[in-house]
Amino acid sequence: MERNYASRMENMRTSEIREILKVTQRKELISFAGGLPAPELFPVEEMKIVSKKVLEESGSQALQYTTTEGFEPLRLQIANRMNEKSGTKLGLEEIQIVSGSQQALDMTGKLFLDEDDVVVCEKPTYLGAINAFKAYCCKFIEVESDEEGMDIIALEKILKSNGKIKLIYVIPDFQNPTGKSWSIERRKDFIEIVNKYEVPVIEDNPYGEVTFRNEIMPLLKAFDTKELVITLGTFSKILCPGMRIGWIAAAKDIIQKYILIKQSSDLHTSNISQREISKYMELYDLDEHIEIIKKVYKRRRDLAVETMKTEFPDFMRYTIPEGGLFTWVEGPETMDSGKVLKKCLENGVAFVPGHSFFPNGGGHNTFRLNYSNATDCQLVEGFKRLAKVLKEYDD
Amino acid sequence: MERNYASRMENMRTSEIREILKVTQRKELISFAGGLPAPELFPVEEMKIVSKKVLEESGSQALQYTTTEGFEPLRLQIANRMNEKSGTKLGLEEIQIVSGSQQALDMTGKLFLDEDDVVVCEKPTYLGAINAFKAYCCKFIEVESDEEGMDIIALEKILKSNGKIKLIYVIPDFQNPTGKSWSIERRKDFIEIVNKYEVPVIEDNPYGEVTFRNEIMPLLKAFDTKELVITLGTFSKILCPGMRIGWIAAAKDIIQKYILIKQSSDLHTSNISQREISKYMELYDLDEHIEIIKKVYKRRRDLAVETMKTEFPDFMRYTIPEGGLFTWVEGPETMDSGKVLKKCLENGVAFVPGHSFFPNGGGHNTFRLNYSNATDCQLVEGFKRLAKVLKEYDD
Numbered sequence: 001m002e003r004n005y006a007s008r009m010e011n012m013r014t015s016e017i018r019e020i021l022k023v024t025q026r027k028e029l030i031s032f033a034g035g036l037p038a039p040e041l042f043p044v045e046e047m048k049i050v051s052k053k054v055l056e057e058s059g060s061q062a063l064q065y066t067t068t069e070g071f072e073p074l075r076l077q078i079a080n081r082m083n084e085k086s087g088t089k090l091g092l093e094e095i096q097i098v099s100g101s102q103q104a105l106d107m108t109g110k111l112f113l114d115e116d117d118v119v120v121c122e123k124p125t126y127l128g129a130i131n132a133f134k135a136y137c138c139k140f141i142e143v144e145s146d147e148e149g150m151d152i153i154a155l156e157k158i159l160k161s162n163g164k165i166k167l168i169y170v171i172p173d174f175q176n177p178t179g180k181s182w183s184i185e186r187r188k189d190f191i192e193i194v195n196k197y198e199v200p201v202i203e204d205n206p207y208g209e210v211t212f213r214n215e216i217m218p219l220l221k222a223f224d225t226k227e228l229v230i231t232l233g234t235f236s237k238i239l240c241p242g243m244r245i246g247w248i249a250a251a252k253d254i255i256q257k258y259i260l261i262k263q264s265s266d267l268h269t270s271n272i273s274q275r276e277i278s279k280y281m282e283l284y285d286l287d288e289h290i291e292i293i294k295k296v297y298k299r300r301r302d303l304a305v306e307t308m309k310t311e312f313p314d315f316m317r318y319t320i321p322e323g324g325l326f327t328w329v330e331g332p333e334t335m336d337s338g339k340v341l342k343k344c345l346e347n348g349v350a351f352v353p354g355h356s357f358f359p360n361g362g363g364h365n366t367f368r369l370n371y372s373n374a375t376d377c378q379l380v381e382g383f384k385r386l387a388k389v390l391k392e393y394d395d
Numbered sequence: 396m397e398r399n400y401a402s403r404m405e406n407m408r409t410s411e412i413r414e415i416l417k418v419t420q421r422k423e424l425i426s427f428a429g430g431l432p433a434p435e436l437f438p439v440e441e442m443k444i445v446s447k448k449v450l451e452e453s454g455s456q457a458l459q460y461t462t463t464e465g466f467e468p469l470r471l472q473i474a475n476r477m478n479e480k481s482g483t484k485l486g487l488e489e490i491q492i493v494s495g496s497q498q499a500l501d502m503t504g505k506l507f508l509d510e511d512d513v514v515v516c517e518k519p520t521y522l523g524a525i526n527a528f529k530a531y532c533c534k535f536i537e538v539e540s541d542e543e544g545m546d547i548i549a550l551e552k553i554l555k556s557n558g559k560i561k562l563i564y565v566i567p568d569f570q571n572p573t574g575k576s577w578s579i580e581r582r583k584d585f586i587e588i589v590n591k592y593e594v595p596v597i598e599d600n601p602y603g604e605v606t607f608r609n610e611i612m613p614l615l616k617a618f619d620t621k622e623l624v625i626t627l628g629t630f631s632k633i634l635c636p637g638m639r640i641g642w643i644a645a646a647k648d649i650i651q652k653y654i655l656i657k658q659s660s661d662l663h664t665s666n667i668s669q670r671e672i673s674k675y676m677e678l679y680d681l682d683e684h685i686e687i688i689k690k691v692y693k694r695r696r697d698l699a700v701e702t703m704k705t706e707f708p709d710f711m712r713y714t715i716p717e718g719g720l721f722t723w724v725e726g727p728e729t730m731d732s733g734k735v736l737k738k739c740l741e742n743g744v745a746f747v748p749g750h751s752f753f754p755n756g757g758g759h760n761t762f763r764l765n766y767s768n769a770t771d772c773q774l775v776e777g778f779k780r781l782a783k784v785l786k787e788y789d790d
Binding site for chain 1: 396398399400401402403404407408409429431432434435437439442443446447450451454455456457458459460461493494495497498500501505506507508509512523526527529530531561593595621622623631635636637638639648649652654655656658659660661662663664665666667668
């Protein structure tokens, strides 16, 4: 039967990553396609104790409905943690708990975007954000970046000339897909321009704490004097993604609007999971846990970079990320990463072709590679397999 | 600062229930305002064993990302359970797990509704559905019901004359807010009309299993020969709401579309919670648990009805629900339930004024009363307090 869906459904197609991930279920394949954290680092033993304690101490409350904004102690823990690490000055009422930061992206689209409104984003940008915003039938304007971050002159030109811009979406720390970060100077310059044009900014920050440097960079939110920055956070990469607990940090009046959206979207995020993560932070040292993650991912980053250095043909360029989960590879302009992927799958290695990360098309010579979800041996072997295909590439 | 939100935000206001619930945090107040299940019946001890087992058997998988459609064993358990109890013939690929059925309502709006599309619904209907659909800027046409269910002649007249109808939304079992149910005959007649006009039907079924009769009624989905019915289910009222686990049962091609929506909305529902509910059903007898719930709620329904019978003034009418969590009260046409509520709050009892359940306004002489979340003593005392206010009511 022919179905009569909403017109927005024309913008929504299956994520290419999802399709690739289906193929990568095959055991012999080494996959750099997903964005999965290393499961061997999840604190399973600790979570056993945590879940027992939550049920013992507050079982019937934890299994009941709760408030839309989220479990108050968790919201406070998040605010305090951000203030301590990232230079913000957030209070309880500036935090809304959400079901993973993907939900925050969807709620943001719902809150801000009418049809044909414009979202300004980095080029390339996170696929999940593109899909979330596209559901609200917006347009995208992409801004190039250099080694310091988003090109501020280009940004100002766009803000000056386009009246339909509703949001600027950025990932200043260890971006997905490129692995690049913004300098402090660039963050300040960015906020200066944003203040001038008073456009809301979505600062998506899943990776900021997964840094291989000595310190965490201050958030854009830390420089936000006009309450324009909405920062999205998540426990997915620093603890575990399976519980789907993330948050939105924004001015009180914006959070009040997000609460309205959240209420009609799913009433509230899992009460028991919120209490479990709160209890985990009470009983254990999350920072200590993140140190372990950073150590493992840094080693894997080193192995990946080393293998790219020695094995990749000279015409390939790649990011050396200083944190996060991804490196980004660019071939010669004529290279088709879709064709490379096909060859790679035959050779037992997978990645995500980069063009999905360009909302307006392009990027056919680019790849995203994830290094957090493979063992050291798999990493080296997988990058070698990829190098072999690249060396033999002929278009 | 003035913010520039999406135009849909003009349709979204704080739920009146939410505001009332804030007031009802006061301890001395007896509240019939929420729709909360009885927390003393939650299987806390069982969930301790369940969560331990899930973490022991599959800890690192349970804490990892999972598929958008949901945990396969749980989807199968749900399909089998529905087939066994409600006359459906569903398979694995016809079930999508969602974060509570509120999310299914939101996803349904997103999937089907363009601005100014029409949703046909019962008069009155569930507030959460009104809010979820309103976010997509639709209109509502309400259809009256009699003791057997929705007025089929009125329904056909509407379907015949309006080309913008995208969905019919109904709760045939123990409706929220009225507590009323549809007869089998009416269900069949309804499907006949729906088949004729080929309009998708959302059958919201949170309460069907919480029946005080001897048997569960067959779902509309059981009579659905043209794959038009989309049935929403949830564990919130038969197990616990705090985990936010619900589901959508629909034709495979519709589920494929819901998967696209779900993916951009929040990637997937909590992996660990899905596994916990699946494990609970494996280790324990959910039916046995529901028997306990039914017994307690039936006793409370009896107490509520008895007290209304003996204490309410003659000009009040009310539903005697044969299942579910709510009774529905109507006063004389001139009565203002908002004024009654104000007096009631002074007298230590709360409820929800009915007009929120009428998407196009009206119903100012109606009330929704929840009987699942008060002890027996509170129930009788609360209904007496309400009766006292009603007796003294003077407009």
